[in-house]
Amino acid sequence: MNIDLTNCDKEPIHIPGKIQSHGFLIVIGQDGAIHYHSENIKNFIPEIPENLIDKHISSIESIIGKNEPPDFINKLITFGRTNGFEQTNPFNTDIQGKAFHLIISHSGDFYLLEFEPAKSDSVTDVHRMIGRSISEMLADKNLQSLLNNSAVQVKNVIGYDRVMVYRFAEDGHGEVIAEAKNAELTSWLGLHYPATDIPKQARELYKQNLTRLIANVHTEPSGILAAANNTQPLDMTLSHLRAVSPVHIQYLKNMGVESSFSISLLYKKELWGLIACHSYSPRFIDYRSRESAKLIGQILSSALEFRQDEENQQQQERYKSAVDQLSRLMLKDNNIEYALTGHAVTLMNAVDAAGAVLLFENNMIKLGVTPTDSQITSLTAWLKNNIADTFYYTSNLPSAYPEATLFRDVASGIMATVLSRELGEYVIWFKPEQLQTITWAGNPEKPAIVTNDGGMAHISPRNSFEEWSQTVTGTSKSWTNEEVKSVVRLRSEITYAINQKAGAIRLLNEKLKQAYEELDTFSFTISHDLKNPISTIKSFTQILLRDKDLKPQTLKVLERINNGADKMNNMINEVLDYSRINRSDFVLTEIQPGNIIRDIVNDLLLVYGVDESCITIGNTPKIQGDPVMISQVFANIISNAVKYSMKSEPPKVVIEGMENENEVVYTITDNGMGIDIKHLPRIFELFHRTDNVGDIEGSGVGLAIVKRIIEKHRGKIWVDSELGAGSTFNIAFIK
Template identity: 80%
Template sequence: MLPVNIDLTNCDREPIHIPGKIQSHGFLIVINQDDIIVYHSDNIADFIPDITPNLLGKHINTIEPIIGKNEPPNFIHQLTIFGKTNGFDQTNPFNTDIRGKAFHLIISATADFFLLEFEPAYSDSTTDVQKIIGRSISEMLADKNLQNLLNNSAKLVKNVIGYDRVMIYRFAEDGHGEVIAEAKNADLPSWLGLHYPASDIPKQARELYKVNLTRLIANVHTTPAAILTVADNEVPLDMTNSHLRAVSPIHIQYLKNMGVESSFSISLIYKGELWGLIACHNYSPRFIDYRSRESAKLIGQILSSALEFRQDEENQLTQELFKSAVDQLSRLMLKDNSIDDALTAHSVNLLNAVDATGAVLIFDNNVTKLGVTPNDQQITSLVAWIKRNVTDNFYYTNQLPLEYPEAALYRNVASGVMVTTLSREMGEYVIWFKPEQLETITWAGNPEKPVEINTEGASHISPRHSFEAWSQTVSGISKKWTNEEIKSVVRLRSEITYAINQKAGAIRLLNEKLKQAYEELDTFSFTISHDLKNPISTIKSFSQILLRDKDMKPQSIKIIERINKGADKMNNMINEVLDYSRIGRSELVLTAIDPAPMIHDIVRDLLLIYNIDESCITIGPTPKIQGDAVMLSQVFSNIISNAVKYSMMADRQNISITGTEGDSEVIYTITDNGLGIDIKQLPRIFELFHRTDNVGDIEGSGVGLAIVKRIVEKHRGKIWVDSEPGKGSTFYIAFNK
């Protein structure tokens, strides 16, 4: 029994990567870099009865004749050396012989140690796994329908491992899961469509599933074997990479409550994150050997790739539709006299930029509604709430009633909203709406009752003990806004702002504010020049004088060098801000420019500065543009150097610079495969002093992109970016012809 204060939320805090035990169907030996045994499981004698009970401190060579009777001397050392260099997936499993019985030796690394895990080289399954996989994978992938693909995959895994029930279990954003495909014995009830709370597979378990793509629990009724180490070693063994790692007692109880005696899972990964699991249950103990598990893992990897391909294909199609709509709206805004009409009065309008059922444009003292929207009074109240509570230029939610309770009155129309601010001072916005999507979720038992009290008054975990269906209706929530919709709106806002600036003229309030801002900026620039640069020069001069003192301690020298470096950094920031302020007042000297020499010079300098191979940077066509050569050199230098800096950590840097010429504009694209930018950061990427959260120690002030945007807009051009974390960024710069 578990203590009274235990419930399923305890799973989130359980240190499952250091259980101190292993499952008893195999045994474990851990060696250090010198091949000395530093840990081992206490059940080795169950497999090798005549072995010395305590192996701690012994060299692995002393027992090699026992654990590898037919192997050459020093074979464990050779395997670890080879695995360190080439990856242990090249050695696993190593077939060996222990007292006449075939075993698989599986090696993995943890900290400074090597885990040597020994498992019997047999399986409870008599299926020829290789033959089944070779014949069935093509059948699994044959159907382009996603649901059929999942169904086929569940059937294939069941044929491979012979478990009673095989489910494909998909995780939602909040961590809870749903059974979306199933293959089972005919006598078992279906669990298709059932939902399970996030606490069933807690957060740290989901993280381990990204590392260990398969996980076997052979028999829930066996007693795990303890891991031994020397008495003064208080460091628990990290078993993140272990195949024999013992199972959480909470999860064992959970499986017992379900009547499950053996389980096996295969991770499904989408873009590096855990999409779901192929979860397999058997109602009697069942052991699967390592090779069969690896074959099942292959099915999971193929299914993961198929899921990613089909999802990307769908995303690309959606993105093209939205891009086409935004391009059309951009052309209409520049062509029509009225921006309002351009966005709302044609067959392609604001509704085509996203997947919404309604939209409102509040612009130039007019309110224009499209599709299904809240009424006028509700829109007025919603806009007042947005003014009070939304500080960024971009906001979206799929559960507006939760954040703005008054919206509950019209949740059937607007449970989801996306807002982009055109002018907060003038109260100008575009708002899109998505309706409530009523959903009845059927849970496998009441998820709110994780602990029950038995007749003796003791509590025990009983996660949905009876597993009877328990329904819950979810309201006030719409379909989520997708990344493609967010990117579309970010770009549309840029196009609207560009069109407004083109058409605004002297009558808009914005011009007056800009004049005032320029005057303030002049004052600010003067203050920086005279009140900040001189003290910084003084700091730098005195620090350099102090460095001449030969009696100064090394620690003091380090501190002064840091002061020196900080003064240089501050001086550079001041110069960049001064550059930013000068751009607005500088006169353009427009000439026909061939950017090719400029770009090649910039690239040559960067190759020397960052010591990278020139094959990493590809320069395509470079059509001529109209502009100020000095300013445009600053634009290309900033964007290309950013591409180099932020892709330095990539396995193989890949930077592309190319221009395309259209009827009315020339567009340059600079693409890299670096850190990328989170979609939530995209709306602010060109703001002064804004730096994204993932840049770490990469040098920068947050001014460069603001300068670039100001220069491009001074040329009456446009700049925007498309990016994804870990996938790199593409900057687009459009110049009028």
């Protein structure tokens, strides 16, 4: 690609075809043959042949490591394949009498052998200083003090001129939030940098390479020679010597930086920020020192995660307490509106908002600071016509709904949940405009200059890093994940209360009757018009499978057709079950769920081969319900918990019931892949499956069936989940 600032976000920086020249690279295949190597090997080993392509690594081992035992590279790779290369890296060797580190990593079917000097430019012993520095870092309980002290400690350890803690915002731009620097340097604390300065693909690589060194921006990178049959470029994602984008090199030169070093900071496996280190003279840090510095980043990441989780937990408990109290008030009061708006705890306590409005049964009840009645009416009309989901939130309403500019001072951010689209019933929370003055390191709207070089116009990274201020309007404080979860839960509670107290007088009886008639017709069509052709397909497939003369490939295709017919038949049966639930008569009887749950768990242990210790069954208080339907509920939820936690090490599923004076609540908790916050409002919808389920089997019908069964039992179900951290399904049965 011809890369400039117009397309640098698409630059394939993982396949640069070059390395930084302070070390050299050899790439071997599974058979030990050399497929690639850097052109600069002779700079380090003059007597080695210029072209090593297709030679076996054993033929040059004695030249590379004169004091090493025979076949030492193959032995290192064999050990690393079994135990992980972090156990072998770095391997200490000497080349031409100088100490070198050999670092081994994977690249598809290849092994990267990277050789770097084993001595840093710094006189500081990073390895020795690391323990004391970490102790001093973690002494701070306050988050900002922790970050400030971390910058100071990293500077003391590696001796760079400037060390910054750089945090990424949701849109990818970054801000310097802590800094330690030489006295003569101008402070960059508080400066913001556009997302293009560290584009998306670079941010992705920082999640895999937790440290990144650019030793000298002025040295020419070394090219990589490849075998003639190597048509694919070498993937250098895990390479430590990987060359740097020319755009980024020019960017550092424009700042006067001659060497940079970064340490990744992660939160929940996502890139939170960087410890970015700048030197105004060339600097090299050896592999062991970089690994020691990486430990600082990992410990700081853990400290950040702990403090953020602690804050989230406090917020979650506050919202949960408010929603629980509102739920009790709705079931106690005959007037749902008054229950939500007339007590000491109101809709306002479910989130951190400045105002809220409840539109219910042709009434508009406003709390706190809100737009005017006419503005709210126009806003709800816009929501009805433009937002298809039952849940919507934004912290920049004027950008989506320009009319909101008129009342952005009170409602730049909204969170809206639909109670009934047909009746125009909503709950909407409002956050006011939060004016921000952002100080950029240069004007982000003019990030580049055009220069002429030999008649060709190239875009160069900006040279000006003078402060440039921008006032951001029409934006509120962001809605947190905890606020989203709180509103999803509250909507479920409101819907439940409406169904309990006002279902008989709601106006959709005729539409509901018509829908049931259409559903009956639909069910009849499925059971007759669809199941018969499937039976025919399956019958003919089974006949063909008996023919032993068919080729193996043909038999394999027929097996797939047969399995597909079974899958389609199961899906049809699930849809039929879904359509029948509300029309099925049942008699409530006393049930001991413990027996049902244990039978389900025993079956799942056999099916999935899960160790018995992975599933914990706590108290199982009795409930009132239909045994067949309740068995279907527990089977669906528990099997999902097991399926979606299979990849966790180890998988954990906990099933427990709790009893109070009004209800029995069962919780099924797993440590699986979790549910993205954006999918929570729709998790019980028919045929809805989340993006991250991969190849895990499912039709998207099971949870919809579960919800219908629970509602038929006059109970309620809700879920609390976090992506990558597991899910908790809660099922409440009335006594």
